[in-house]
Amino acid sequence: MTIWRFDAIGTRWEIEGELTDADRAAVAAEIERFDREWSRFRADSEVTRLGDAGGGFGSTDAGPMLDAYREVSAATRGAVNPLVGASLEALGYDASYTLHAGEPVAAPAEWTGLVSWTAQAVKASAPVLIDVGALGKGRLVDLVFDLLGHVPGDLVVDAGGDLRVRGGAVRTALEHPFNSARAIGVVELRDAALCGSAINRRAWGDGLHHVLDARTGQPVRTWAATWALGAETMAADAVATALFFDGGPALAASWGIEWVRMSTDGRAERSAGWPGELFLARPLGRGSRS
The missing domain is CATH 1.10.3980 (T-fold)
Known part of the structure; x- marks a missing residue:
């Protein structure tokens, strides 16, 4: 299986599959369309x-x-x-x-x-700046994945760690948010999507990062990283964002998504049905709150 690597929407993409030149042109056009909008x-x-x-x-x-x-x-x-x-x-x-x-x-x-x-x-109805960062990349991964539905064999679409897999299992590490050389767990993906979010990504200044509580405009402080596993990438991406807040686990349960999250003081939690291996984690029941 060949791997096509390129940069788009501010992140690194890797698509594994038997793509033609026409497939690559169609993917580039769809990413440009989404980005332009x-x-x-x-x-x-x-x-x-x-x-x-x-x-x-x-x-x-x-x-x-x-x-x-x-x-x-x-x-x-x-x-x-x-x-x-x-x-x-x-x-x-x-x-x-x-x-x-x-x-x-x-x-x-x-x-x-x-x-x-x-x-x-x-x-x-008035000038307002929409930001779809909570789920937009997941939406685009799904669009590209569906666009390549005709490609034979296994397929992996990975946009900066938000990925969707068809076919053979892909073993994926959950990167420790405070030490990129370590993982807090691993999971194998087969016909599934995995999205993660962490406060060490797109971070700047003193404690500033891209995951904000919209009610205050302040960066979140309790949770450091989240991962969500589901059938489609947009839903997993949205839940990965929601898990930084109360209500995230309940939303995940209602959408049929399994999850892991790690707190800023080093604790790890997971949903009861999480299928992967975790280190030093305690399971929570579906819909539980920490």
């Missing part, structure tokens, strides 16, 4: 335009992503919110990567009053 780091993107002037745009991703955001937001009592873009910018994680932190800014709590959507379009 949803990247807040592009001056020419649709969400940047909404952040400047409001309005709307058509996208087949609007319904799936914003429907999921509504569920995740409800489960985490507003901690996860697609209008967290301005909060990230306030802390320096902006389109220019200034990484110069100002005062934290909470995201609008009633975001569904500002943003409306259908299955194929989104509209903002």
Whole structure:
């Protein structure tokens, strides 16, 4: 099986499978389409335009992503919110990567009053900066995976550690968030998706990182890393974000997703059905809260 490596949407991709030149061109076009619509780091993107002037745009991703955001937001009592873009910018994680932190800014709590959507379009009643970082990469992995559904044999689509596998088992380590040379566990993926999130990724300044509580605009402090395992990547990506907050385990249970999370003081927890090996972890029942 051949491996195609390339950079896109700010991360490293690896796709394993018997791809043709036409397959690669189709993947590149789909990634460009998604990025042009949803990247807040592009001056020419649709969400940047909404952040400047409001309005709307058509996208087949609007319904799936914003429907999921509504569920995740409800489960985490507003901690996860697609209008967290301005909060990230306030802390320096902006389109220019200034990484110069100002005062934290909470995201609008009633975001569904500002943003409306259908299955194929989104509209903002006022200028608001949408950030789909909680699940957007997972959505794109699913899109690329489905686009390559005709490829024969095994297939692996990996976007910076968020991956979806078809066929033979792929053994994957869960990287320790404070020591990249270590793992806190391993899991074998077969016809499944795995997503992770950690505060050591996209971190800058003194304790600043990309995982924010939208209610305060402050970086989370209790959990250091999360992993979520499910059938589709977008759902796993969303749960990996939700697990930084109360309500995350219950959401995972309702969506049929198994999970692991590690606290900033070194404790590890897992769902009762987690299929992989963990080190120094204690199992929680489905829907349990720490």
